Amino acid sequence: MHEMSLLQGILDSVTPVARENHATKVTKIVLDIGVMTQVVEEVMDFDYKILTEDDPLYSGSELVMNFLTPRSRCFDCGEEFEHDRFHLKCPKCGSSATMLLSGRELKIASIEIDTPDDVDEP
Template sequence: MHEYSIVQGILDAVIPSAQQANANRVLAVRLRIGDMTEVVTESLMFLWDIACEERGELVEGAELVVEEVKPRSACVVCGTEFEHDRLHVRCPKCGSAQTLLLQGRELEITAIDVDV
C-alpha cells in the first residue's frame, strides 16, 4: 500500500531527528502534500495512528497535520499559469494540453513539534 510506505518513511525521518533534539515526545508532524501525488489523506491519517503506536512512546499520539497543495501548471504554448485538479490539466486560455507542472507533487515534512 502506497500510503503505508509513506507513513513509515515519515517516521523513519521523524524519529531520529526527534531523538537528536532530545525530545521526550513528538507532538505533531506537519506535512505538505501535493494533490498530484494521489496520496489519500484519510488513509494516511488512519495508518499514521497505527504506525505511531507501533513505534512506541516517542511518537505515540503524535498528530499528523496535512497541508494540501493545489496543483499549478504553466502552459507551454502561451505561458498562462493556472491552478487545476488532478484530472483536468489543460490551459484555460488557449486549450493546449502541453503544460508544465509547477507545483502539486510535493511530499515533504515542513515541521516537527516536539516536547523536550
C-alpha cells in the same frame, strides 16, 4: 496503497531529528502534500495510527496534512495556472501541452516535540 511506505519514510526522517533534539515525545507532524501525489487523507490518518500507536515516541501525536493545489505552465501560451487533479488543460488557450510545476511534493513542513527541559538558558 503507497501511504504506508510514505509514512514510514517520514517517520524515518523525523525520528533522528527528534532524538538529536532530546525529544521525549513527538507531538505533531505537519506535512505539505501536493494533490497530484494522490495521497488519501483518511488512509494517511489510519496508517499513521497503526504505525505510531505502539511507539512511545509517537503515541498520541497528531498528523496534520496541508494539501497544496497543483500549478502548471502551458507550453503554447506560457500561462501559469492552478488546477485540480483532473483538469490539466490550459484555461487560457485550451492546450493540453502543459508542464506540472508543483503538486507532486510530499515534505515535512514542521514537527513539534516535547523535551524534558523546555527552558535551558544560562
